Amino acid sequence: MRYINASVVLPEELVEQLQEYVQGEYLYIPARKNEFKVWxxxxxxxxxxxxxxxxxxxxxxxxxxxxxxxxxxxxxxxxxxxxxxxx
The missing domain is CATH 1.10.10 (Arc Repressor Mutant, subunit A)
Structure with a gap:
């Protein structure tokens, strides 16, 4: 798994909303159930x-x-x- 800077892929408004909960930490966003890949x-x-x-x-x-x-x-x-x- 690789990390992606949220400000590169997400709209600025969404990044600001996420920063209300998490700042400077890693945040895992799981795949949708029908798009999950097995090991x-x-x-x-x-x-x-x-x-x-x-x-x-x-x-x-x-x-x-x-x-x-x-x-x-x-x-x-x-x-x-x-x-x-x-x-």
């Missing part, structure tokens, strides 16, 4: 993790053991099992 959606991290998890499940279904997958993907055996049983 990693914007950066692509979620897509990469899903791709990795699919590879783990495919390898498991092809006969790789949980211990082998744990070493190959640098994850705990608990994390590997969790990924396998979620899919």
């Amino acid at each position: 990693g959606e914007l950066s692509g991290a979620r897509k990469e993790i899903n791709k990795r998890n699919d590879a783990i499940v495919d390898a498991y279904l092809s006969g790789a053991s949980v211990e082998e997958l744990s070493e190959a993907f640098f994850l705990s055996t608990y994390a590997i099992r969790k990924i396998i049983y979620q899919k």
Whole structure:
């Protein structure tokens, strides 16, 4: 998340109204519910993790053991099992 100077994006009147409540502080304005993005959606991290998890499940279904997958993907055996049983 990046910060934006309110005076750059908001009308002066609105900035003045906000200053009655908050001055010189960070103010978080949440996204609308129908516009909310899940973690990693914007950066692509979620897509990469899903791709990795699919590879783990495919390898498991092809006969790789949980211990082998744990070493190959640098994850705990608990994390590997969790990924396998979620899919």
